[in-house]
Amino acid sequence: MTGFTLLEHTADIGIVATGASLEEALAWLAKGMFSLLVEPSTIAATSARQVSVEARNRESLVVGWLNELLYLYEVTGFLLKECRVVLPEPGRLEAVCRGELLDPSRHQVQTVIKGATYHHLEVSGNPGAAEWRIQVILDV
């Protein structure tokens, strides 16, 4: 199974993303986060952005990835529709993200996401595993 689901949390909201590889799970995680901001069907993949993240371990890389996308969104209005993630070496993530800039006449922003947290952060899977799973709690 690949994709994402939303997780119940009393005050905030969690995302669980799964994929056949860690890269794929990271891509679903990003899509899950943007689904909270704007209805995904209203986002067109008309422009691209390159995103790079460095971190000292896998968990920090996951948090850093989401926080980098949030920063990009809040500063430029970039809404992610889809992305391709590669992990060229441990602690480094490179992604090509496709989407478009926020247009208030077409996109209804549903919430503000303040940040991705380390609380109950889980990354499971091993090289060669058939399924990878990431769980992140966001402060909304």
Place this chain on the structure above:
Amino acid sequence: MAWREVLKKLEGNRWELPQSYKAGMRVPGMVFADEALLEVIAEDQALEQVANVAFLPGIVGYSLAMPDIHWGYGFPIGGVAATAVDQGGVVSPGGVGFDINCGVRLLRTDLTEAEVRPRLKELVATLFSQVPTGLGGGGRLSLSPQEIDQVLRQGAGWAVKHGFGVPEDLEVTEEGGCIAGADPAAVGERPKTRGGPQLGTVGSGNHFLEVQVVDQVLYPEAAQAMGLSQVGQVAVIIHCGSRGLGHQVCTDFLKLIEAASDRYGFHLPDRQLAAVPVNSPEGQSYMGAMQAAANFAWANRQCLAHWTRLAFEQVFGRSWTELGMRQVYDVSHNLARLEEHVVNGQSMTLCVHRKGATRAFPAGRTEVPLQYRHIGQPVLIPGDMGRYSFLAVAGDKALERSFGSTCHGAGRAESRTKAKKLLRGRDLKKELEEQGIIVMAHGWASLAEEAPLAYKDVADVMRVADEAGLSRPVARLRPMGVIKG
């Protein structure tokens, strides 16, 4: 988890979580709740978080939980922890949260419900257009990088200097609207780029602006001092924080401190609790950045209060001073502050983290503005948009029991997703309108997530805080109009 078997009941709605509950706790936990509230609290993981906070190096007294405690990330929301600065005590960005200096401001008016009711729809619509939520766009201000640095240094004073309000507002704002020690350089570029354009916006989530009416006066002497002593009197409450600037300060420092926490050899049960000694280079840098973000939040609420007054002027055709729109008070409920407290008979400097908790300093403390020093610090406790909020005052046991802290709101009872599920197909806006509450919000979802049924009854929280001596109710206010991001 059978929490009942773990917790030790004490008088005054207090429950002790023994230090022996979990190896590594440096102090016991203390939860302020009655039987009924405890039942709700025990449903999620908030009590486990109280235990986790007790691991923080240098923590003194108790890891405290206010009556509105609920599951947060790292710290519980409603959590208070004080660390002894001179004994290696730490500061934890997770104990402040992403929304640094999220807080509440209350404006009084001389208007009565009878005067406002016929114009309510127009008033709410005017507020909605005058006071930007900032969703899907920036605010009304455009600041240069130099000006943003001035905001970070001067806080609400910057806004007053630029015509948003009057100096008297600062006298009734915690820290005078400007906390000492702010270091704009420590904030860095990213928070300023992200949050700078958002100055003067409300945001979304549980942030709001509400027109309310006093429906009960419970402590006339204090109500008199605060200028809200008449049943039927209209007031405005504003709840928001430091927007993207604070969020990014937290994001950037979490990354830094999460790594540094390991270097200091701290073993904490949740990475979101990552901490460094207050007196360390990283700790000092975080304190300077957090204080700067706190000032940004006070400037933000100052601007919003100003536009609120202008909206009232527009609708009622009189100046805001003629309408009696003085500020009652402005409190922060997400902050770590250096304060002097007496612990085991010794006076010491503590770094008091209040994460979803309000400072409540009693009568006589020099931090309390002169006009309130005889009654104690005002405390603003908003409830949900369908019921009521409380204006309160610090209780006589707050200093000794909670480092001068009390609750900050009703506390969530249901998750956002659950609230939406429960309300599917219902026209919440119309239901509230039938109760006489006019709401304007950005979409159904943001409204449903904050629906009354998602929250505990703030009256229960208020009563427990009162019985525990943390804060005493002064007046109850009922919502009339709400704007939300």
